[in-house]
Amino acid sequence: MAVPSSATKVHDSHGPDVRRVLIADDHDVVRRGLRGFIESRPGWQVVAEAADGLEALRQAHVEQPDIAIVDYSIPLMNGAQLTRRIRAQAPKAQVLVFTMHESESVIREVLAAGARGFLVKADSEKLLFAALDALAQGKPFFTGQVNEALLSHYLAPSNAASEPADPLSPREKEIVQLIAEGNTNRAVGELLHISTKTVDAHRASAMAKLGINSTAALVRYAIRNKMIEP
Numbered sequence: 001m002a003v004p005s006s007a008t009k010v011h012d013s014h015g016p017d018v019r020r021v022l023i024a025d026d027h028d029v030v031r032r033g034l035r036g037f038i039e040s041r042p043g044w045q046v047v048a049e050a051a052d053g054l055e056a057l058r059q060a061h062v063e064q065p066d067i068a069i070v071d072y073s074i075p076l077m078n079g080a081q082l083t084r085r086i087r088a089q090a091p092k093a094q095v096l097v098f099t100m101h102e103s104e105s106v107i108r109e110v111l112a113a114g115a116r117g118f119l120v121k122a123d124s125e126k127l128l129f130a131a132l133d134a135l136a137q138g139k140p141f142f143t144g145q146v147n148e149a150l151l152s153h154y155l156a157p158s159n160a161a162s163e164p165a166d167p168l169s170p171r172e173k174e175i176v177q178l179i180a181e182g183n184t185n186r187a188v189g190e191l192l193h194i195s196t197k198t199v200d201a202h203r204a205s206a207m208a209k210l211g212i213n214s215t216a217a218l219v220r221y222a223i224r225n226k227m228i229e230p
Contacts, residue, residue, distance in 0.1 A: 018043055018044070018045055019066050019067065019132075019136050020045055020047045020063065020066045020067075021038055021045065021046045021047065021065055021066065021067045021068070021132075022046075022047065022048045022049070022050070022056065022059055022060055022063060022067070022069070022093070023038075023046055023048075023050070023069050024049075024050045024051075024056035024068065024069065024070045024071060024074055025049075025051070025071040025074065025098070026073075026074055027071075030071070030121075031051075034046075034098075035049070037128065041129075047063045047065055048060075048063045051074075052074060052076040053074050053075065053077025053078070053081065053082045054077060056068070056070070056077075056082055056086070057085050057089060060086045060089050060090045061089040061090065063090075064090050064092065064093070065093050066093065066094065066136065067093065067094050067095075067096060067132065067135050068086050068090070068094070068095050068096070069096045069098050070082050070086070070096065070115075071097075071098060071099055072097055072099035072100075072101050072110065072226070073099065073100070073101070073226065075181060075228075076178060076181070076191060078173070078177055078226075079097050079110060080106075080110050080112070080115075081113070081170060081177075083095045083097065083110055083114055083115045084113040084170070087113070087114040094116045094135035094136075094138070095113075095114065095115045095116055096115070096116070096117035096118070096131055096135055096141075097110045097115045097117065097118045097119070098119050098120075098121060098128075099118075099120060099121065100120065100121050101226050102120045102143075103226070105225075106226060116140045116141070117135050117140060117142065118141075118142045118143060119131055119141075119143045120143055123143050131143075167210065168209060168210075171202055172202050172205060172206040173206075173227065175188055175192070175203055176206050176218060176221070176227065177228060178192075179203060179218060180218055180219045180221075180222035180223070180227060180228050185200055185203065186199075
C-alpha cells in the first residue's frame with residue numbers, strides 16, 4: 001500500500017499519566033494497526049508515526065516519546081542504527097524493536113544499540129501489551145524466542161568467539177543500506193547532510209573491507225545481512 005506521507009504527527013496532552021508513543025514502520029497497515037491497538041488503552045497515545053528512519057529520528061527529537069516502536073527493516077536507516085540514534089536524541093525513550101527477523105545476529109545488534117525490548121510480528125497481542133507495560137515501567141522485555149536464542153548463544157562461548165566482528169562502521173553500514181535501496185551517492189549525501197565526496201570515501205572503504213567491487217554485490221550483501229528486504 002502506498003504511503004501518502006513519511007510521517008504523521010498528533011497533537012497530544014503531556015499529562016504525567018499519558019504514555020507517549022512513536023511508531024516507525026514503513027507499512028501503513030502496520031502503523032494503523034499499532035495505533036488502534038495502543039490507543040484502545042486508557043492513558044496511551046501515539047504522538048507520531050514515521051515511514052522511514054530519518055523521519056523517525058526527526059520525530060523522536062521533536063516529540064521526545066516515552067516509547068519508540070521500531071521496525072528493524074525500516075528504509076533509510078536499519079532498526080539498530082535508528083535505535084542507537086533515538087537513544088542519543090531522546091535519552092528517556094525506551095525502544096521496542098518490532099520485526100519479522102529473529103536471527104541471533106539481529107538480536108545482538110539491536111541489544112548492543114540500546115533496545116530495551118524485542119518482539120517478532122508473529123507474537124500475540126497479549127505479548128505486545130506486556131512489552132509496552134514493561135517498558136513503561138523502565139523494565140526490559142524480550143519475546144520468548146529471543147530469550148532462547150540469547151541463552152543458546154551465551155551457553156556456547158566457542159561459537160561466539162569464532163564469530164567474526166562486523167567489519168563496517170555504523171556510518172559505512174548506513175551508506176551501504178541507502179545505496180542498496182537504490183539511492184545515488186549524491187542522494188545519500190543529501191539525506192545524511194554530508195558531501196558526495198564523503199559518501200564516495202565511505203562507500204569505497206566499505207567495499208574494500210567486504211572485498212566486493214560492484215553495486216550489485218553491495219545489494220546482495222545488504223540482503224544477506226537483512227539491511228534491506230529483497
